[in-house]
């Protein structure tokens with residue numbers, strides 16, 4: 001429940017215009033938005049599972065501002081602050097640019113609400129912050145183009161690849177993924193899926209292996225997938241903005257390669273990686289292979305041996321392990 005938003009609107013003195021659409025940036029799926037008039041709300045959420053959850057609850061949703069008509073202006077906006085600083089600034093600046101009325105910024109202390117407030121105060125006039133539930137909410141008037149410097153002029157390139165604020169491993173190639181690539185065999189089979197493809201590092205390397213005819217990049221983060229489209233310009237690549245736990249391949253694949261996520265927001269959730277392993281087993285042909293990398297402490301061996309006939313650790317160090325699993329077993333019903 002967004003207690004801070006209710007506080008700002010009920011007693012805190014922030015008045016929403018009576019008419020016009022309200023843009024809500026980056027709300028997580030478990031957030032209660034009942035303080036807002038649902039029929040006027042547009043959710044801007046690049047993370048597919050959260051997007052699907054708001055869509056199922058009857059909200060109108062888009063992945064991000066790039067999908068809005070250029071002339072669209074909102075009566076008000078609410079930004080739920082993400083943790084990555086550059087992404088937080090980008091979202092607040094995007095909200096400012098597309099909003100004629102108040103822009104509310106709601107964030108936990110641990111997500112840097114104090115730091116962004118301090119910087120915003122130098123650039124625009126903000127309300128006094130209201131504090132509740134280990135965080136703050138404040139607001140300022142949008143539509144004055146005061147935060148343009150927070151919107152990068154061009155996508156950044158690191159180590160030759162396009163990345164973006166807030167995407168996984170935005171600063172360069174992830175060392176675990178590099179270890180996985182070094183362990184991959186020369187032949188991967190005809191059809192391959194990269195689950196949680198991020199900005200496309202593994203996929204770019206998979207396509208350098210001979211014999212690959214079709215590669216599915218499955219990624220939940222719309223922004224990361226946009227980067228992958230730039231980084232993997234190859235007719236064999238197909239891009240899917242999807243939750244890999246639910247995505248089904250058009251036909252079963254020979255190989256899955258992945259560096260699965262194990263965090264949902266701040267909390268470590270090994271179930272996420274375990275669900276990726278189950279999804280991989282379901283989409284592979286009977287003779288199929290799974291190649292994956294994980295942090296050494298993650299408990300993946302039990303599900304791997306339940307869902308595959310043969311499992312081995314093929315490389316590793318004290319931080320990571322590269323696992324190879326063969327011949328999926330069908331899920332028990």
Ligand SMILES: C[S@@+](CC[C@H](N)C(=O)[O-])C[C@H]1O[C@@H](n2cnc3c(N)ncnc32)[C@H](O)[C@@H]1O
Pocket residue numbers: 049168169174177195196197198199200201202218219220221224242243244245258259260261
């Ligand atoms: C550890 S990163 C690996 C990224 C990339 N493959 C690489 O090696 O650099 C895991 C990726 O999974 C994505 N992800 C998280 N949950 C997902 C889900 N349910 N479905 C698909 N992708 C997801 C994250 O956005 C992230 O890009």
